[in-house]
Amino acid sequence: MKKFCLVFFALLLCVQVFPLSGGRKAIAADPGVAESETSWAELLGFMRATKLPAAKKARMFDLVDRLVDAESQDPDGLTVAMHAAALGNLQILSRIDSRRPESLLQKHPRTGLTILHFAAQATGAKGAEILTWFFRQHPEKALEMVNRRALNQQGRGNGHTVAMEAVFTKRTETVKKLLDLSQTEGLNIDFSTPAVTGWAPKTIA
DSSP, rough: OOOHHHHHHHHHHHHHHHTTTTSSSSOOOOOOHHHHHHHHHHHHHHOOSSSHHHHHHHHHHHHHHEEEHHHOOTTTTHHHHHHHHTOOHHHHHHHHHHHHHGGGGGGOOOTOOOHHHHHSSSTTTHHHHHHHHHHOOOHHHHHHHHHHOOOOSSSSOOOOHHHHHHHEEEEOHHHHHHHHHHHHHHOOOOOOOOOTSSSHHHHHH
C-alpha cells in the first residue's frame, strides 16, 4: 500500500510539472518587449507622416520622451535620434537635445554610424539643416563625429565618414554644407580618407 501511494504521488507530480496538453507550459512573452515594439511602430508611423493633427503630434512627443528615457532601440538597433536624423526631423532632435543630449552621441551598435551619418542620408536640405544645428549646439562633438569613420567596437562597418555618406548617397545640399563649414568656418573636415572600397569623397564629388 505504501509503495502504491508513493507511485501515485509521483505520477501526480509529473502531471503537474508536465501537463498532458503538451509538455511544459509556454513562457509568456515579456509584456514590456511587446509594448516597446508597439510603441516603436506607432512612433515611426507618426515620424513618417507629412502632417499630424495636434493630438497625434502630442502622442508622438510622448512616445519620443518614453523611448528616449528608456534608452530604447528598435529591432535594428536604431535609436529615436537616429531615425529622426535620417528623416530630417530637426524638431524631434531638438527635443531630445533638451531632454537627454547624450542620446545624440550614441553610435549604432553594429555599424558605428552616428546621427550625423544618418543626417547625411536625409533628403533635400534637411541633412544640411541638421548639420548646421548640431555644429551650433555641440561644435566639438560635431567635428569629432563628422570625421569619425563608421566602425563599431569590433572594427566592422563601411568605414564611412559623414562626407562619404553625403557623397555616396548624392545629397548635394549636405555636401555643400560640409564644404562651407570646412572653408568658411575653417573646420578640418575630412574629404580625403577613403572608404573600405578605396574611394574618397573628393575623388567622387
